[in-house]
Structures are given as structure tokens and as C-alpha cells.
Amino acid sequence: MHWADFTAQRLKLECGENLVAASGITPSGEFHIGHLREILSAEMIHRACLDAGLNSRYIFIVDSMDPLRKVYPFLSKEYEQYIGYPLANIPAPNPDGTPSQGGVSYAEHFLEPFLEALRQIGVSPEIVMNHQTYENGEFAGKINAAIENSNEIRGIIEEISGRELPDEWFPFKPLGSDGSMDGVTVTEYEKPYVHWTDRHGKSGSADIRKAEGKLPWRIDWAARWGIHGITCEPAGKDHGASGGSFDTGLPICRILGDKPPAKMVYEWIQLKGSGPMSSSTGNTIGPIEALSLVPPEILRYLIAGSKMNKHIDFNTGPALFQMADEYERLVANPPTGSDDELNKRQRVARDTQVAALRLSQVSHGADPSDSLAGVSFRHLAMLAQIKSSDDDIWASLFESGHIFEPNPSNALKDRLSRMRYWINSVHFPDDARIVIQSKLTEDARSNLDEGQMNFIANLKQSISGISWNEKQISKTIMDSINASNIPAREAYAAIYWAVLGQRFGPRASSLLVEIGSEKLEQLLP
């Protein structure tokens, strides 16, 4: 059974019919595709719950109340002054990293493009800006409870995380006179006010019913489970580590009077060969960039087709062919077979794959076969490189029997436009790239024997001046083959050596049409 369906079943037993799945991300910088796993893990469980006939909501909590931790490499020095301020309260950076005037907040600035990516990938969560939850007083009850149970919570954090908390630790971090929560010390609690003094020596009070401070992360997380009635929130393995925030969150949530969701941890997505993704090291690919290369259903399939505890290598190079073609193959030939004729393992495999396909669809409930392009990535990559006109590609696919009507489906048009983008990007693998030579290379010449050289010479002669279309070119090639008296296989190999510098290639006539007669004449010896 698929992990999402399995979880839905378990949630039904443990939590009943009304479920809330959640994700939470701090918008401290550009989002990357790693965040997509956070989102999609929860969203797929949400969909699985709906599919199981349960009532389910999916909320995406944006940690807009989290403070700016440090001046990231993409920020200018001016951001020094904003360290410790909630992300909702500071200005967005300009492209050069300097703070902008007016306009949206830092949190919204980074959130907006991510939401666009979510839209494209078919995720439509209820969005909760965490600072608003503080502003409208929904946190007040939990903050009060946390303060009243301060000692117990301190004990939990110290014991489970093994961390020692300073004496002045307090389960609420008020904003000081300048709006930063750094260097602020709590002096007294007088419900609903937390009195403080800050690093400038000033003192004041924070109303726990307004966004005048926040709970520390480990408590904040536990509190929101109760506030939103969250029954499921998969967390990254950083939170899942022993002694991590999940482990402390569970008992803290109970102290605050609520039933916590079950611990659920997902592995990270890594960029092939370069380790975990990190905004600060620049080792990252944004969701938008990923979506410009990979169709959304295939990106979803990357997550849906992997078990939660397996790390995923995201590779925008050769592995993309494999992943895309695997998806295509599955959609074209979904696993079949009745329970009787399959053994247990085969049934599990079948059900898991069918579910992965179901969950990969951009629209919930859509028929997977609507996303069928009908042609492999590899083949499309080849066509896209040798044909500059989209219409020529549709014609070719129709002729070769890949598609059954001259007009392409939307799925196919979509594939091609992403394919062209990929080919023009640095990500496209070199060995899939068709490179037209400008002259006969040494390497090519050494691979050609006398007969092949004669054939090339013959071809060059007879091809000049013919009307430049596939039929004529094809005919001319065959005439030259016959005239040269060498096997056709060798003749074609000769063409590929001359034109591409390698032994194989796409259909010669299609290739030559695109090259053009002039360029070909210069190229052939």
C-alpha cells in the first residue's frame, strides 16, 4: 500500500473522520525543491484521506513570525539592523540585496513565487501566516499555558534535547523597544502582559494576545498543533532526530492540553553529487526552475514514487530522462492483474504504483492517462534539437505513429516547451546533445574507410542543387549508397561521423534538412 494511503488509514483509526494535515516552512530565503517534499508529503496524505472518504483540510503555515537569524549571503549589510525581527516585519530585499522601501514584507517576498509554484503543481492549501495567528490572539491561551507550566516545559526540553537552558530562559520571547527579540529579558508575567527589559536598557510590556512576541520554536510548533487541530504534520529529518523538536513537541503539546499528531519524518532531497540543499551555500534549485524543466506531474511523481524515508537524488541531468520515461511508461501501461493471479508482493507493488500515479496528478482526481504525452523524453529531446518548428515535430510524431492525430495534446505541447527550455539550459546532459560539426574532425576521418569516404564525396556532389526536403534528401542518399556500392549501414554511419562526429544519430534525412544545404556543403570534405 502507498504510504499516503497507509497513513490515511492509520489516521482514521487514531483520530477519526475529521483530519487536518499541515506543513510549515520558514520563509527566510528562496524556497527550493526540498521544500516541495515538505508540502507534497502532507498534501498527498491529505488527498489520500479525501480519497478514503474522510473529511480533511490541508493548511500551510508560513513561519512569518520567525526572526531573521543572520545576514544571509544574498542580503546586503543593511540587514544587520533587522536581525532578531520577525520576518513579517522587515522589508523585502531588492535584487541587489538591499532592503526595499515600502512594498511587501520579507516573508511575503519569498513566499509569493513559491505559491505560484504550488499552484502549478496542483497544491492549494489554506495558508496561515503565523504572525497573524499571533496578532489575532489565537496563541494567547497556549502562551499563557506555556508560561504557567514553564518549569515542566523547561524540564522536557532539557531532558529530551540534552540542552541546558539559561537561567533567564522564558517560554515567550517578547519584542523589545526596537522590534527585535534578541537581547530581551523577561522580568515578570502579569496575565496577559509579559514585562521585559531590552538590550538598550528600555523596558516595556508585551500583550500575549497581539503579535508582540512569540513562543520559542519548540513550543510554538507544539502549540500550533492544538490551535489548528493538526492530526498529521510530516517533518524533515532534522526535526525528527532523537531529541529534536518532534520529540520535545509531543509532551509539550500534551501539557498545553492537546493530543499531538503522530511522529512522521521524511528524508531530504539532495542534488546529485552535491549533498543537501541549502539556500546559504547556493546549492539549490528553486521550485520554479525545477518546474520549467520538469512537468508538474512528474515532479509530483518524484515524491509520490519514493518512500518517505528514502532520500531522493534530484538530478536535472541524465536522470531526468529516466524519471520522466518511467512516469510515461507507467501511465501508458499501468500495472494490472487480478488479486488471484498475483502473489502478495505483486499486489503490493501494483497497488503502490497505481496510487503513486493517482497522487501525481496535478488536479485531484484527474485521470492519469490525460497526462500521457505519448512520446519518451529521449525521443522528444532529439526531435526538439533537430527541428526548430513545433509543427514539424507534431508532423513527425504523427508520421511515426507516436500520436494518433496531427494536433498535439496539451500535455504534449507542455512537454515540448519545457523540453526546449531544458535543452537551452546548462542542465541538459552533454551526451544527449546533438552537436553539428563544422568540418570533418580527425576523429571522424580515422573512423571512415575508403569506401565511406567515396560515398561522402559522391553524396556531396549529388546533393547540391536538389530541392531541400526530406524526401529528396532521402532519395539522394540512397542513390549515393547504390552508386558507392557499400552497405547502407556503413553509409549512414559515415554521415553521422561527418555531421555529428559520432557513429549513431537520428534519421539522416531529418537531420540534413535542418542543417541546410549550404552548411552541409561546407561541412562535407
Place this chain on the structure above:
RNA sequence: GGGCCUGUAGCUUAGUCAGGUAGAGCGCCGGGCUUUUAACCCGGUGGCCGUGGGUUCGAAUCCCAUCAGGCCCGCCA
């Protein structure tokens, strides 16, 4: 130091939670499409399931140990 995950065919892996004769895709090899689209179709090759013990009638699957790789625990998902 504490902990987590992974290790199955050349490669990517399913199957591990609920033990019952090792599945798939890619690659590769051969053939077909009667002179090639890197397409497409058919067939075939290939695994003492990291290692060593234990439990069991029976272990890839459960338990213990061990090796290797990756990662987390300073709120980066």
C-alpha cells in the same frame, strides 16, 4: 558523544511494518521493422537480497552483532 536512514542484477530500485519458492525498469546481447528517427516491437542474459550469528518447519523480511555509505542533533525540509 547521542540518534536516524540506507545497503537486493552493471545502474535505479520494488518487496521489509503483517516471514512462505527473488520482481521491475534501464543497460547489455540477439532478432524484427525486408537500405537505421537515439523511435518502435519481440526474445534473452543477469541477484549465495553488505557480512556473521540467532529465532523458525521456513528469513531479503523478525532479533543480536558487525562492516560500509549518507544524514541529523547549533530551529536551513
